[in-house]
Amino acid sequence: MKPGLPLLWRRTKERYNLIGSKCESCGTHYMPGRAVCPKCRRKGKLVEHKFSGKGRIYSYTVVRVAPEGYEYFVPYVLAIINLDEGAKITGQIVDADPDKIEVGQKVEMVFRKIHEDNPEGLITYGFKFKLAD
Amino acid sequence: MKKVAVVGVGMSKFGELWDYNLRDLVVQAGVEAIRDANLEGSEIQALYGGTMASGRLIGQEHISALIADAMGLNPIPATRVEGACASGSLAFRNAYFAIASGAYDTVVVGGVEKMTDASxxxxxxxxxxxxxxxxxxxxxxxxxxxxxxxxxxxxxxxxxxxxxxxxxxxxxxxxxxxxxxxxxxxxxxxxxxxxxxxxxxxxxxxxxSPITDGAAAVILMDLDKAKQHTDNYVEIVxxxxxxxxxxxxxxxxxxxxxxxxxxxxxxxxxxxxxxxxxxxxxxxxxxxxxxxxxxxxxxxxxxxxxxxxxxxxxxxxxxxxxxxxxxxxxxxxxxxxxxxxxxxxxxxxxxxxxxxxxxxxxxxxxxxxxxxxxxxxxxxxxxxxx
Incomplete structure (x- = not known):
């Protein structure tokens, strides 16, 4: 996908700083944030929550055939991260040998380039993850 | 709810079909289904079309009207249903409801995707x-x-x-x-x-699974009417x-x-x-x-x-x-x-x-x-x- 500027701009809070939400009624964390808690619905009370950025690899794959705009990164590790607060998100694991990734490894968020339209186009930034010590 | 039967089925060849456009494919499937149902076409009262991404793939939206037009079925109501790769089943399910509700007794469903014109x-x-x-x-x-x-x-x-x-x-x-x-x-x-x-x-x-061009069509009919019309029906249970x-x-x-x-x-x-x-x-x-x-x-x-x-x-x-x-x-x-x-x-x-x-x-x-x-x-x- 080729994201437009407004789409990226209106979500910089989530993308740059991993700010999602937490339901004060049931304690569930959501990333990205939600306006409605699916568990509590009308009884839910959602407030902003800044995630620590720490978590563990829940599942991963090595993407070798990339969508348009991501060819530059191939092969890259795509993972579902189980954040320490409980929410799961999809992100890339960087600065690591794809052959040495394992489910359960500790990771932490880093701020990286996500996507580039073309040399003169828009550059998208956001969160990726690296293995934690 | 009324009971519903499938009385006719048809499909086009599936594959990389450079000789055929979306219209050709859906007409091949539709004509086969109408022939299989032993209908003339004028008995069909409504159409449901399933397509996921024709707008992105060939720049064509409004697929339901296109199918009704290409099949010579105007002016029956024609509705597109989208649910990603499940679009075809959702079109079928909506056609099923259209008959089960009693609104119609004979409805056609067409599912189609023309994918290989795109890179x-x-x-x-x-x-x-x-x-x-x-x-x-x-x-x-x-x-x-x-x-x-x-x-x-x-x-x-x-x-x-x-x-x-x-x-x-x-x-x-x-x-x-x-x-x-x-x-x-x-x-x-x-x-x-x-x-x-x-x-x-x-x-x-x-x-x-591969990238494929193809279409499929089925004719649904009220079960009681289907029993009078043909011996070759299957019931949707x-x-x-x-x-x-x-x-x-x-x-x-x-x-x-x-x-x-x-x-x-x-x-x-x-x-x-x-x-x-x-x-x-x-x-x-x-x-x-x-x-x-x-x-x-x-x-x-x-x-x-x-x-x-x-x-x-x-x-x-x-x-x-x-x-x-x-x-x-x-x-x-x-x-x-x-x-x-x-x-x-x-x-x-x-x-x-x-x-x-x-x-x-x-x-x-x-x-x-x-x-x-x-x-x-x-x-x-x-x-x-x-």
């Missing part, structure tokens, strides 16, 4: 629309990647192996040899799959659908499609039978891991045993339950909007004893299972022999 990269990007663009695709996810994430967990939690996954593809290719409409009519081996190019580990090219989170990461489990389990449970309840009564099933094998999870989630095998059952041949023709006799999405092809309708066509042929070299003997109940995206939509239908 592979454009098609892959268009299909990505079935996932969560902002929180999966923008992060670099691809559809093979999302199913690979499920495969990894299934392997970890249940000991499923790459050979077990490959066995689904090998079996579907073997079935497609007997289907003259199929895209790939040639056998492959487990080694062929294991040695094919890696796409998103652990999935290889031969674990993935269940129609069920469920949804789940759009993004895969928001699900508690990655080793099941929860929407499939919920839709299947509802479908078995409607039909008044259990999974052991199903003799043939067309399931959504967009990737091999999807078929392994489907045969578990539909209740044919226990959770975690789908891979072994597939490798042991229990889902072959002549096995415990024949799965994807058409060749499935993998070998018959996957023109996304057409797939759900094609599944109905294949099961109807099986129940009518017209499945040629891949016919299952004495099959009474058949099931179709169609998934949208990584499982945010699942649709299950059960059909019964006359």
């Amino acid at each position: 592979t990269a454009e098609a892959v990007t268009a299909l990505g629309g079935a996932g969560d663009q902002e929180w999966e695709l923008l992060q670099g996810a691809t559809f093979p990647g999302l199913y690979a994430l499920m495969a990894r967990r299934h392997m970890l939690e249940y000991g499923t192996t790459e050979e077990m996954l490959a066995a689904a593809s090998v079996k579907n290719h073997a079935n497609a040899v007997h289907n003259k409409y199929a895209q790939f009519r040639r056998e492959i081996t487990i080694d062929d799959v294991l040695n094919s190019k890696k796409v998103a580990d652990p999935l290889k090219v031969l674990d993935c 269940a129609s069920a659908q469920a949804s789940d989170t759009l993004a895969l990461h928001d699900r508690e489990s990655l080793t099941e499609i929860r929407a499939t389990k919920i839709a299947a449970s509802e479908a078995y309840k409607q039909a008044g039978i259990g999974p052991e009564k199903i003799g043939v099933a067309e399931v959504h094998d967009c990737f091999t891991i999807a078929e392994v999870m489907a045969v578990e989630d539909l209740g044919f095998f226990k959770k975690g045993e789908g891979g072994k059952a597939t490798l042991d041949g229990e889902t072959k023709i002549g096995g415990k339950i024949a799965v994807n006799t058409s060749g499935g999405l993998k070998a018959c092809g996957h023109p996304v909007g057409a797939t759900g309708v094609k599944q109905i066509v294949e099961v109807a042929w099986q129940l009518r004893g017209q499945a040629e070299g891949r016919q299952i003997d004495g099959v009474e109940y058949g099931l179709t299972h169609n998934v949208g995206g990584s499982g945010a939509t699942a649709v299950v239908h059960i059909l019964k022999r006359r």
